[in-house]
Amino acid sequence: MGETSRKRRFSRSAAAALTAVVLLATGALTGCDSASDTRGNGSPAKPRPSPSPTPVWDRSPDSIAAVGDSITRGFDACVVFSDCPEVSWATGTDATVRSLALRLIGEPAVTERSWNFARSGADVADLAEQMTQAAAKRPELVTVMVGANDACADTAERMTPVEEFRSSFAAAVRQLRRSAPKAQMYVSSVPDLKRLWSTGRGNPLGRQIWKLGICASMLGNAEDGSAKAQTRRDRVHERVVAYNEVLKDVCGKDLRCRYDGGAVFEYRFEGEQLSRWDWFHPSKNGQQRLAEIAYRNVTAAKPPRA
Known part of the structure; x- marks a missing residue:
């Protein structure tokens, strides 16, 4: 059975329930992201420094x-x-x-x-x-x-x-x-x-x-x-x-x-x-x-x- 046919079987109540679940999930994800960007005191976390470039060195130069x-x-x-x-x-x-x-x-x-x-x-x-x-x-x-x-x-x-x-x-x-x-x-x-x-x-x-x-x-x-x-x-x-x-x-x-x-x-x-x-x-x-x-x-x- 195709994806479109399955979608048509949802009742309006089921669709509404699904929408509510999606909204709750979105809010939960947003909350998790916010928590990961803050410290325990609510202050924004400092961005992680970029790794230092690796020195370039050829151990056998020929000139x-x-x-x-x-x-x-x-x-x-x-x-x-x-x-x-x-x-x-x-x-x-x-x-x-x-x-x-x-x-x-x-x-x-x-x-x-x-x-x-x-x-x-x-x-x-x-x-x-x-x-x-x-x-x-x-x-x-x-x-x-x-x-x-x-x-x-x-x-x-x-x-x-x-x-x-x-x-x-x-x-x-x-x-x-x-x-x-x-x-x-x-x-x-x-x-x-x-x-x-x-x-x-x-x-x-x-x-x-x-x-x-x-x-x-x-x-x-x-x-x-x-x-x-x-x-x-x-x-x-x-x-x-x-x-x-x-x-x-x-x-x-x-x-x-x-x-x-x-x-x-x-x-x-x-x-x-x-x-x-x-x-x-x-x-x-x-x-x-x-x-x-x-x-x-x-x-x-x-x-x-x-």
């Missing part, structure tokens, strides 16, 4: 561009007062160092799909321009190591202010995003300059080189143990810590960025990891340690915990 300062250029790792990009922790080709690019991409493609735009002496204000150069290559990963020169001023008073550092770094990230929105960023923490001073100050040659002006805010008058000198070094140390907080914070707001969790800052560079010429920049061995840290963090299933 890398590096930006930053003298550490990424391999300064003083091969020849005194000279860059040596072939031993760079980020994009170098040296088989002993085994850079991040070499570990991820391998030979011979590493020379075709990795680029080093870092510059010795660069500080965070130079980063936006380097990001522009990096973005032009459309890399899948951009490595960032910057901040040491912002703390290594002629005097502690001339260090880059923290808010200025934040503004410049955030601007550099925006610059990359404008041209390469899908590029990933791996951001290294700034090394612990005070620990480098403590390690290298015992080397006579290193102290002589430091007198030429290398990171005077921290390394100047290296053997001065006065309260004034200690206060100066503490001030530089605190500034580096603040820079790392900025790097962590700005990176954390970008879904395609991964901060190293402070791994480079916490690493204890010993004599063999420091340049035999200036006892401050990483040696080949030190570059290898940086490459190991980067590779471990880039390929990890989850980002390191700061």
Whole structure:
């Protein structure tokens, strides 16, 4: 029997009863909905927050561009007062160092799909321009190591202010995003300059080189143990810590960025990891340690915990 025929058999009283049931049911449902939208005190319930977007991270990028300062250029790792990009922790080709690019991409493609735009002496204000150069290559990963020169001023008073550092770094990230929105960023923490001073100050040659002006805010008058000198070094140390907080914070707001969790800052560079010429920049061995840290963090299933 069809649906239409069944409907015709309802009497008017049955139809009226059905209407009443429907109205009661509708009211009950409305009451339930109202109850679910209020708390026990009758106040409207707060809407549930949307789940946070899941960070996007490719653990095996096959093209890398590096930006930053003298550490990424391999300064003083091969020849005194000279860059040596072939031993760079980020994009170098040296088989002993085994850079991040070499570990991820391998030979011979590493020379075709990795680029080093870092510059010795660069500080965070130079980063936006380097990001522009990096973005032009459309890399899948951009490595960032910057901040040491912002703390290594002629005097502690001339260090880059923290808010200025934040503004410049955030601007550099925006610059990359404008041209390469899908590029990933791996951001290294700034090394612990005070620990480098403590390690290298015992080397006579290193102290002589430091007198030429290398990171005077921290390394100047290296053997001065006065309260004034200690206060100066503490001030530089605190500034580096603040820079790392900025790097962590700005990176954390970008879904395609991964901060190293402070791994480079916490690493204890010993004599063999420091340049035999200036006892401050990483040696080949030190570059290898940086490459190991980067590779471990880039390929990890989850980002390191700061």
